[in-house]
Amino acid sequence: MRDLDGRVALVSGGGSGIGRGIAIALAGEGMRVVVADVERGAAGAVAAELVASGAEASAEVVDVSDVAAVEALADRCDERYGGVDVLCNNAGVVGQTPIGPDSLESWRWILDVNLFGVVHAINTFVPRMRARVAASGGEAHIVNTSSLGGGLIAGDGWEITAYRASKFAIVGMSRDLRNELAGSSIGVSVLCPGAVETRIWQAGRNRPAERGGPETWERPSRLEGERVIGPLEAGRRALHAIRENELYAITHPERKFQVAAGTQELLDAFDQAANTPV
Amino acid sequence: MQNLEGRVALVIGGGGGIGRGITLALAGEGMRVVVADIEADSAGAVAAELAASGAEASAEAVDVSDAAAVEALAEHCFARYGGVDVLCNNAGVVGPTRLGPASLDNWRWIVDVNVLGVVHVINAFVPRMLARIGDRSGEAHIVTASSIAGLISGLGWEISAYRASQLAIVGMTRDLRNELAGSGIGVTVLCPGAVATRMWQAGRNRPAKHGGPEAYERPGALDGRVIDALEVGRRALHAIRENELYAMTHPERRDVVEAAVREQLDAFDRAAETPV
Numbered sequence: 001m002r003d004l005d006g007r008v009a010l011v012s013g014g015g016s017g018i019g020r021g022i023a024i025a026l027a028g029e030g031m032r033v034v035v036a037d038v039e040r041g042a043a044g045a046v047a048a049e050l051v052a053s054g055a056e057a058s059a060e061v062v063d064v065s066d067v068a069a070v071e072a073l074a075d076r077c078d079e080r081y082g083g084v085d086v087l088c089n090n091a092g093v094v095g096q097t098p099i100g101p102d103s104l105e106s107w108r109w110i111l112d113v114n115l116f117g118v119v120h121a122i123n124t125f126v127p128r129m130r131a132r133v134a135a136s137g138g139e140a141h142i143v144n145t146s147s148l149g150g151g152l153i154a155g156d157g158w159e160i161t162a163y164r165a166s167k168f169a170i171v172g173m174s175r176d177l178r179n180e181l182a183g184s185s186i187g188v189s190v191l192c193p194g195a196v197e198t199r200i201w202q203a204g205r206n207r208p209a210e211r212g213g214p215e216t217w218e219r220p221s222r223l224e225g226e227r228v229i230g231p232l233e234a235g236r237r238a239l240h241a242i243r244e245n246e247l248y249a250i251t252h253p254e255r256k257f258q259v260a261a262g263t264q265e266l267l268d269a270f271d272q273a274a275n276t277p278v
Numbered sequence: 279m280q281n282l283e284g285r286v287a288l289v290i291g292g293g294g295g296i297g298r299g300i301t302l303a304l305a306g307e308g309m310r311v312v313v314a315d316i317e318a319d320s321a322g323a324v325a326a327e328l329a330a331s332g333a334e335a336s337a338e339a340v341d342v343s344d345a346a347a348v349e350a351l352a353e354h355c356f357a358r359y360g361g362v363d364v365l366c367n368n369a370g371v372v373g374p375t376r377l378g379p380a381s382l383d384n385w386r387w388i389v390d391v392n393v394l395g396v397v398h399v400i401n402a403f404v405p406r407m408l409a410r411i412g413d414r415s416g417e418a419h420i421v422t423a424s425s426i427a428g429l430i431s432g433l434g435w436e437i438s439a440y441r442a443s444q445l446a447i448v449g450m451t452r453d454l455r456n457e458l459a460g461s462g463i464g465v466t467v468l469c470p471g472a473v474a475t476r477m478w479q480a481g482r483n484r485p486a487k488h489g490g491p492e493a494y495e496r497p498g499a500l501d502g503r504v505i506d507a508l509e510v511g512r513r514a515l516h517a518i519r520e521n522e523l524y525a526m527t528h529p530e531r532r533d534v535v536e537a538a539v540r541e542q543l544d545a546f547d548r549a550a551e552t553p554v
Contacts, residue, residue, distance in 0.1 A: 067382060099457065101401045104345055111389060115442070122435075123379050150449070151542060157457035158400075161450050165393065168449035169442035172428055173435075175538075176442075180377065180435035192545075236554035248545030256546035262452075263539040266429070269469075269524030270532035278512035 001086070001139040001187055001242055005030035008081040010073075012064055012121065013091030015042025017198030018145060018191070020049075021235030022088050027055035029239065031086065034077060036060040038091065038206050064091045064117030065109075067124070074124045083132040086242060087125050089118045090145040090191075093203035096217050097162040107162045109211035114166035118144055118173060126177075126186070133185045140186045141242045142177065146170040148194040148255060152262030159220070178247055187245035191238050194252030195228040227252060279364070279417045279464055279518055283308035286359040288351075290342060290399060291369030293320025295475030296423060296468075298327075299511030300366050305333035307515065309364065312355060314338040316369065316483050342369045342395030343387075343485075345402075352402040361410045364518060367399050367422040368468075371480035373494055375439040385439045387488035392443035396422055396450060404458070411462050419464045419518045422451045426469045426531055431538040436497055455523055464521035468514050471528030472504045502531060 009026045013019035015037030027033045027050045035050070035057060037043035043059035050057035058080070062073045077084050093113045097103040122142070129140045149156070150167030174190035181188060201219035222228065234251050241249035287304045291297040293315030305311045305328045313328070313335060315321035321337035328335035340351045355362050371391045375381040400420075407418050427437070428444030451467035458465055478496040510527050517525035 067379070071379070099401060099404050101345065101349065104397070104401065107394065107397050111393065115389065116385070119382070119385050119439075123377060123381060126377050152448075152452070152539070154452065154456070156453050158450075158453050159457075161453040162397075164453060165446035165450050169393075169446045172442045172445040173438050175431055176433055176435050176438040179431070179433060180438075233554065237549070240552060240554050246545065246548070248542055250545045250549035253546045253550035256543060256550075259546065260543055263543065266524060266539065267532060267536055269522065269526050270529045270535065272522065273513070273526035274529035274532075276516060278509065278516050 001141045001245065003139065004086070006032065007085040008032050008034065008077070008083065009086040009088065010034040010036060010077060010084045011088040011090055012036045012062060012117070013145070015039050015046050017200060018193060018196055018231050018234045019088070019090040020046050021231030021233070022090060022143070022238045023050060023057070023235070024232060025235035025239040026086060027053065027057060032056040032081065034058055034060055034081070034084070036062045036073060038063050064120060065112035067120045070120040070124050074128060078128065083128060084125060085138070085140045086143070087121065087129065088143045088145070088238065089121045090143070091117050092145060092200070093206070094160060094163040094200050095204055095207070095215070096159055099158050105212040109207050110162040110166055114163070115169050118170055122177060126181070129186055130184060138185070141189070141245070142186065143189045143191055143238050143242060143249070144170050144174045145191045146174070148192050148252060150192060151259045152266060153255070153258040154262050154265070175247065187242070189238070189241040189246055189249050191234065191241070191249040192251070193234050194255055195222060195226050196234050196251070197228050197230055227254065279419045279521065281415055281417065282364070284310065285363035285415065286310050286312065286355070286361060287364040287366065288312040288314060288355055288362045289366040289368060290314045290340065292366070293317050293324055295477060296470060296473055296507050296510045297366070297368040298324050299507030299509070300368060300421070300514050301328060301335070301511070302508055303511035303515040304364060305331065305335060310334040310359065312336055312338055312359070314340045314351060316341050342398055343390040345398045348398040348402045352406055356406050356410070361414050362403060362407060363414055363418050365399070365403050365407070365420045366514070367396050367420070369395055370423060371483070372437060372440040372477050373481055373484070373492070374436050374497070377435050383489035387484050388439040388443055390488070392440070393446050396447060400454065404463070407463060408461060416462050418462060419466065419521070420454065421466045421468055421514050421518060421525070422447055423468045424448050424451070426471050426528065426535060429469065429538060430531070430534045431541065452523065464518070466514070466517040466522055466525050468510070468517070468525045469527070470510050471531050472502050473507055473510055473527070474504050475507055503528060
């Protein structure tokens, strides 16, 4: 999708971190940006930052785990802007889920936001985006934020598996959505960042009461020598993927070896099976 | 895990299809098999089939999407058998999830059973298995059923909930294997291709809170060589014996999986060539 100037972008989780980086990158292309976040103050601050830089922006509050709230957001975008051209499903949380029944509320919360948040947005916005594209003859694009951890990198234990499972699912969903929309002028990308300087490990501040309420987690230590990028770079990578309609938006190409090792293990299993008939 | 004779296996979703195939393979090695299924009758029929063949088997009803029911099953198995040595997480459902709000019931149902069902089982059984492994043979194994459907590209959104759940299971199983490395508990993810089962009739058990029972038609014929559930059971057995991470039933599908992972790997190269 090349023609971004004056078009409408919605960035969920846009109030901080990678979402803010995406919002800034898209506003820099002249897009009108709807900054949506579960935190009203954060969305407002980023919208104000964009406006101060000369862009057109507005703030919306949305809890993506609430399907009715997502539908209401889509209605407001229709009313105010006539629809959305670039949809960035970026809201996401992380928390610890060690083995044992105590982790279940965190599991539910993480899947509600990370997985169902994307499902709600796709179910709600894509039919509207299809209609808009069909009517205008234009293009549109969807970016889902996953993680490098949504690929077959090895070495982690169970502790953040809810997060990883949700990010795996988002990779699969993005591939399926891209195939579903092939030929429709709506492109699909999945953003798979490595380490980015964000507050995602403070996501527990927004864990709702029915999932155990706010909680504080400590981020597991960074890998030694791991390159930590700024959210603006992640935003520029997302922009690049939108322009080029790339399926995978990769921020840390130097970590290819990890994914390559994981995928080789998977492919080797096919060979092993061929060599050991049962 | 080589020594299976007389050990206890629990096969969840064992009342039909791949689960039944696994129970037959494990019973054939002299394991005592607990057949658990959401359908008590199906579990009973398979347990009776195993007993008729000379194996020791019992049946239990469980809905894996109900954490309390899974916890109760774990409590019961450990009380009655002293432990579970081979745990097979095989319950799973499929249903269509077309674009649009109407699919949300199926999304919830499929994630409840396929993802949270596995989570409930891991949370309930693994701490107990770890606590007892010293009193047992020192070895145990967990097999979680996924599918190569999560690993290949080229499909649309229609069964995306199922595919997303199966891909999530691959990630979870890899993490579990790392988590349990050195504990004596091996971990396998079973990734079958096309198998002759009643999987597409799973909608008969869709609970009222997710819209109630529904009949689905499988979108198109099964892709590729359709194998028997007993062959899948033998492949799972092989993976238990050899402690393989991946149990593949359709080695000829390597190419389609490779194409999907190749696309991802190529993206790293492209990113390296296009700094932003």
